Amino acid sequence: xxxxxxxxxxKAGELLARSGEIISPDVxxxxxxxxxxxVQVFCKPKVAFIPTxxxxxxxxxxxAEGKNIETNSLLVRGKVEEWGGISQIYDVVPDNPEAIVRAxxxxxxxxxxxxxxxxxxxGSDDWSVEQLEEIGEVICHQTNHGPGHHSSYAxxxxxxxxxxxxxxxxxxxxxxxxxxxxIRLYLGLEPELPRIPVRLLAxxxxxxxxxxxxxxxxxxxxAASGNAASDTTASEVISLPxxxxxxVVTDPDAxxxxxxxxxxxxxADGVLQxxxxxxxxxxxxxxxxxxxxxxxxxxxxSAPQVGDIIxxxxx
Numbered sequence: 001x002x003x004x005x006x007x008x009x010x011k012a013g014e015l016l017a018r019s020g021e022i023i024s025p026d027v028x029x030x031x032x033x034x035x036x037x038x039v040q041v042f043c044k045p046k047v048a049f050i051p052t053x054x055x056x057x058x059x060x061x062x063x064a065e066g067k068n069i070e071t072n073s074l075l076v077r078g079k080v081e082e083w084g085g086i087s088q089i090y091d092v093v094p095d096n097p098e099a100i101v102r103a104x105x106x107x108x109x110x111x112x113x114x115x116x117x118x119x120x121x122x123g124s125d126d127w128s129v130e131q132l133e134e135i136g137e138v139i140c141h142q143t144n145h146g147p148g149h150h151s152s153y154a155x156x157x158x159x160x161x162x163x164x165x166x167x168x169x170x171x172x173x174x175x176x177x178x179x180x181x182x183i184r185l186y187l188g189l190e191p192e193l194p195r196i197p198v199r200l201l202a203x204x205x206x207x208x209x210x211x212x213x214x215x216x217x218x219x220x221x222x223a224a225s226g227n228a229a230s231d232t233t234a235s236e237v238i239s240l241p242x243x244x245x246x247x248v249v250t251d252p253d254a255x256x257x258x259x260x261x262x263x264x265x266x267x268a269d270g271v272l273q274x275x276x277x278x279x280x281x282x283x284x285x286x287x288x289x290x291x292x293x294x295x296x297x298x299x300x301x302s303a304p305q306v307g308d309i310i311x312x313x314x315x
Contacts, residue, residue, distance in 0.1 A: 010034050020188050045186035047179070048088040048111035049076040050103050052128060053166065056092045072117050072164075072171050079175050083183045085113075100131045108159040113182050116152075116163045117171065128163060132156065145257040145294065147281055148174035173259055173281035176315075195311040196291075198274040199267070200304055204260050204295060205278045255298040261289035262312060274312060289315055 016034045017027050023041065031039060049072075056070040057063060073089045080087040088111055093103045100116075107114045116128055129141045129152055136156030141163075143151050147170035152163030160182060164174045181191035259281060262274035274293075279285025291312035295303065304310050 042186065042188045045085045045112040045183055046088055046110065047076070047080045047085045047113045047115060047183070048090060048107035049073055049080075049115045049117065050090045050093055050100075050107060051117045052093045052095060052100060052103075053117075054095045058092075068166075071168055072166070075168060075172055076115055076117075076175065076179075079179070080183070083180055084187050085183045097131050100128055101135055104131070104135065104156060104161065108157045111159065112186060113179070114156075114159055114161045115175070115179060116161055117166060128152070129154075132161060132163070136161065143174075144255065145177075145259065146170075147259070148177070151178065153178065169281050169283065193313050195313050196264075196272065197309050198262070198264050198272040198291070198312050200306055200308050200310055201273045201275050203306055204276045204293075204303060253299045255296050255301055257294040257296055260293045260295050261286040261315075262291045262293060263289060264291045264312065264314070274310070291315055 010033055014034070016031050016036065017023070017039070021027060023031075023039075051070050051073055053068070053070075055066060055068050057067045059069045059071070063069060070092055077087045077089055088107070090103060090107065093099050104114060104116065116132075129138060132138050132152070132154040136154050139153045139155065141152045143149060147167070148165050149170070150165045151170075151174045152161075154161040154163065162174075162178050162182065164171045164178070180193075185191045261277040261279060261281075263277060264272055264274050267273040274291060277285055277289050279287070279289070291314050293310055293312045
């Protein structure tokens with residue numbers, strides 16, 4: 001029982017593994033069964049992560065007023081390793097132009113990809129993009145989607161620099177959107193994940209508006225801060241130090257994309273169907289989502305209606 005004819009297990013010319021295939025234990029055994037002791041593989045890309053910001057502190061200690069806990073290093077490490085890369089996590093770099101340049105230069109010497117966190121907005125002492133312009137080529141300094149609008153992309157000494165926004169909600173999404181394709185490219189995989197058509201079962205939830213807090217001078221000249229949309233005492237908005245580039249999505253005809261999450265399942269008629277979720281990237285509500293959709297807004301666009309077929313990307 002269990003015996004086979006000589007030569008029936010593996011035949012000459014039989015396929016053992018495909019290019020781009022992950023070598024699991026089963027695949028490794030199959031390759032060895034063909035009397036192959038070594039194969040060429042793609043090296044895991046090394047991804048350096050540089051958090052920047054005078055306001056960042058480590059979790060577990062006293063959090064003084066005006067400080068934020070640095071959590072994106074955990075986010076980056078987990079995603080990089082999940083996607084097949086090797087993470088190199090740097091200590092927090094202060095909002096100092098020279099310090100940022102040193103950190104980027106050092107990272108480019110050892111890493112295949114560099115992720116630069118924060119410093120890409122227009123806030124006080126946000127200098128990352130300025131320094132990237134000096135030592136490399138900035139391809140874009142903003143994107144036309146949210147969250148993660150203040151994301152950037154640059155090349156320094158032949159190394160791609162992915163600039164992600166500081167808040168974890170935007171950082172999580174932009175890592176998926178920009179870092180994962182790079183890692184997949186280094187691993188010999190198709191950079192973009194496939195999109196699939198699904199039927200929309202319910203309307204998307206309206207985006208919650210959030211007021212922007214700005215610094216300004218009151219009528220008596222006193223510096224203050226408040227809600228730009230509702231504070232009626234502001235007479236002069238103060239331009240904070242840092243970047244002053246105009247937005248790339250202010251054109252009246254520009255289209256802006258808002259990420260929406262869904263749960264996808266198979267309907268009774270066999271068609272894939274999607275039910276929208278209310279959460280934003282990184283939120284508890286969106287954690288269980290199985291797909292995302294980039295909803296266009298702006299001139300000449302309209303939201304998809306219930307029953308429409310939309311293309312989504314599986315999470």
